[in-house]
Amino acid sequence: MEEVCKLIENSKVLHPVAKAAQIDSRYWRDFLDVMRDYKAVLNESQFKSFLEKSQLDQCISLPQYVQFASEACVVDYIIRKYKDGFSYEPKYEGKKNPECSFKYNGRIVNVEVKTPDLMKRIEQENNDGVKIYCAERLPDKADADKVSTFIENRLGEKINSVDRLDNKLKDYLVSANKKFPKTGEEYFNILVIALDIIQDMDEWYSYIFGNTGVFTKASYVEEEYNNVDAILLTNIQHGHMTDDIMTDINCWDLQNYVSLLFLNPQKEHTDGFGEYYFKYAVDLFGFCTRDFLVYQRELDRQSDSETCSENERSIYRKALYLNEKLVDMSIVSEWCKKQGATS
DSSP: OHHHHHHHHHOOSOOHHHHHHHTTOHHHHHHHHHHHHHHHHSOHHHHHHHHHHHTTTSOOOHHHHHHHHHHHHHHHHHHHHOOTTOEESOOSBTTBOOSEEEEETTEEEEEEEEOOOOHHHHHHHTOSSEEEOOSSOOSOHHHHHHHHHHHHHHHTSOEEEOOOOHHHHHHHHHHHHHHSOOOSTTEEEEEEEEOSSHHHHHHHHHHHHSTTOTTSTTOSOOSOOTTOOEEEEEOGGGGTSSSSOOOSSOTTOGGGSOEEEEEOGGGTTSTTHHHHHHHTGGGTTOSHHHHHHHHHHHHHHHHTOTTSOHHHHHHHGGGOTTSOOOOSSOHHHHHHHHHTOOO
16 A cells, blocks of 8 residues: 555645544544555556545545545445456446446446535534425425515524435436446446435435435436436445544444435336345345335334324325335434434
């Protein structure tokens, strides 16, 4: 790792990794392990390109750094777990390419990682006063403005709007669709969304399975994104977001985060996707997805219980996998509480 250490030593900026290296923290040492994993499978040109992307000796904004760190975490996990047929930045559609691909149980799994910039959103959430957030997508932004104005007039104080980020998901789907090969029996294409806290996962889950969710028949996205077979929600950003980065766990290990992989239910009976997902892909990124689906199944059973009130039964019915997903409650947060997860 001489080239990495040299970049850090010659750095004239306070790069997050350089700061960790100055105190020889676990964050720095675990980062070096990631570099070793990369170097073991990338050729010289690819590794040089990867180092340039890290910007170790340059000024880098927090959103840029978190994007780099999130991609590195996901790809490193794949390098360690699925070396068979691993390919870094494979090219399918001209110059566009996903992060990586690998062979797994008869298919080529392609992975594209997207990391939304959450800085503006965090600032909005930290504003004083009354904040308003639309739980579902409104057909017209003017409708949201009318709601805010109405509440302001009734309360007599300014309302601070907290923006929905579902348009980011739309952009990610359209972009990934262009990078992935055409969907079919040969491939399994996964779009990874790297988020910060568990509540972010609740929100983005609703973007996927809410009233106009992207994996529903009433999707708000009109553009083509059929090449995206599944979406992985994970809270990787959480380990890299602050100056006081945690040192008691390996922040570079994807297994230390909550990662939930969701197949588009409309593909369950197409090209063997359902069988592949439930038999193989559900465990690709650890145990969380399987446990979460079991939790959903338990909610299904509760919906049929004679001890449930009609209101509870109505809510639980929305958890059925092949019908509506449960978005009326913070289902990821509730599941995490049962698992004892805190991030």
